[in-house]
Amino acid sequence: MKVQVRSGDTLWHYSRLFMIPLNLIIDSNPTINSSTLQIGQEVQIPGFTIQKYTLRKGDTFWKLSEARHLSVDALLLLNQNVNPNQLQVGKTIIIPQRVISPVVNGKRQYNFKALTADIAQLKSIFPFIQVNNIGKSVLGKPIQEIRLGKGTKKVHFNASFHANEWITSGVLMSLLNHFLSSLTNVKPIRGLTTMPLYHAVDLSIVPMVNPDGVDLVLNGPPDEMREEVIRINNGSTDFTGWKANIRGVDLNNQFPAKWEIEKERKAEKAPAPRDYPGDAPLTEPESIAMANLASTRQFNRMLAFHTQGEEFYWGFEGLEPPESRGLAAEFARVSGYTPVQYIDSYAGYKDWFIQDFRRPGFTIELGSGINPLPLSQFDEIFEEVLGIYLAALYM
Missing domain, CATH: 3.40.630.10 (Zn peptidases)
Structure with a gap:
């Protein structure tokens, strides 16, 4: 989430405002000199995204911040062009949203x-x-x-x-x-x-x-190498047993740690779905x-x-x-x-x-x-x- 620096703002203030460790804010902004922030400068706040919200009748910054356990100043910071005393029903504002749930869904076919x-x-x-x-x-x-x-x-x-x-x-x-x-x-x-x-x-x-x-196993052969990988796979289009890279070389048999022994004893002497250590x-x-x-x-x-x-x-x-x-x-x-x-x-x-x-x-x-x-x-x-x-x- 990006915010724009106002007069008097400091990274320490942002740390307290959003309850984010100061060192993470500093590390998120490696090109910024924390002691000389410039008005209008963009600062990245880790751990947050922004959410658009359409104002309803009766909304105030205080009510919105209280319901979300935010400081009013957090809303003021993200909505510098909005007059908090003249909120208009139907107008869109930005609300900071703390990220507490995983954003990575690893439990899927992960290509x-x-x-x-x-x-x-x-x-x-x-x-x-x-x-x-x-x-x-x-x-x-x-x-x-x-x-x-x-x-x-x-x-x-x-x-x-x-x-x-x-x-x-x-x-x-x-x-x-x-x-x-x-x-x-x-x-x-x-x-x-x-x-x-x-x-x-x-x-x-x-x-x-x-x-x-990985993409070969999950998505099937790429057009540019379709015939080649099917040939390496003994004519089969079932790639579930494929361990190698796209050229049929087993990457975890590729390192110079008694490679010659592994090369000699592997049954595969040419590109294969698995176990071929390369030339x-x-x-x-x-x-x-x-x-x-x-x-x-x-x-x-x-x-x-x-x-x-x-x-x-x-x-x-x-x-x-x-x-x-x-x-x-x-x-x-x-x-x-x-x-x-x-x-x-x-x-x-x-x-x-x-x-x-x-x-x-x-x-x-x-x-x-x-x-x-x-x-x-x-x-x-x-x-x-x-x-x-x-x-x-x-x-």
Whole structure:
């Protein structure tokens, strides 16, 4: 929500007027000098939208503000061209509306279009977040990263490396929405005050690593590659089992962490719906973008959301640091998921992250069943993984 500065206004006044933490208002307006606000300057207030209201007989700013638990000055600020002593029936005014309910609907077939719309809405309501394009998919879709927080501990989450695991994107976006709403409404999550986490953590989220693949599973083949993907899919137009990117390369088998072993033992020797690791490590734009992101940011810990199994993997070749064990124990406690230190699998993003950075990396297998998991599991998955999300930021 944007407001226009009046004479004498300060960001501190806006903080008290809307009951929004001052630091979030400051972070939502990075180009504004808070000590020299100019009359008429636009300031973004996080956690609010605007609602148009048609005045009725008997309405006053005092009555309208009292009914909505607002200050009269909030209405005066948003309606500077309206004389409060001469309200006209039928005239439209603007009323600030605090956002208390989730705006992300992750419990649906969560394709790239849904993701893009939700990111835009979150950015509008919570302008203290940053949205970055870290690369492009094979078909040119932006691979989007959401970044927030002011701390030095760098934590990264990602989802939908695998196409038919698209439910992970909806879950991760819903977790983010829950966290953002907690900040603006100053409302703890499971008894945990979240503003200290905002100050302590530099949070990075890539909610859909493989947008082309997700859209293939949910929307069917794109016109420009229809014949090619049907050929890779053995002539079938049923893509529910497709895990790879649009070129038939499994993105979570693309990283230089014993890639040669995985390449040799995989049955797939050419592009396929799943398990083909490519002709070499890091050939695909999606995997390159994720490798570059980790190398540039030097995350302190990384969590990749996959499905399924209600377990998570946290080691690689004994290279994981000692702190990984404590994190794994806490993740297991808060989620009920089974921790697994080692599995006979290589070339994954988690494997490469642990190998190259010697920092905690995790592959979290959400839910149970056959991919793609049914949306009927969404609520349960959300509650299970919420504890992991918070613990990853807190510990």
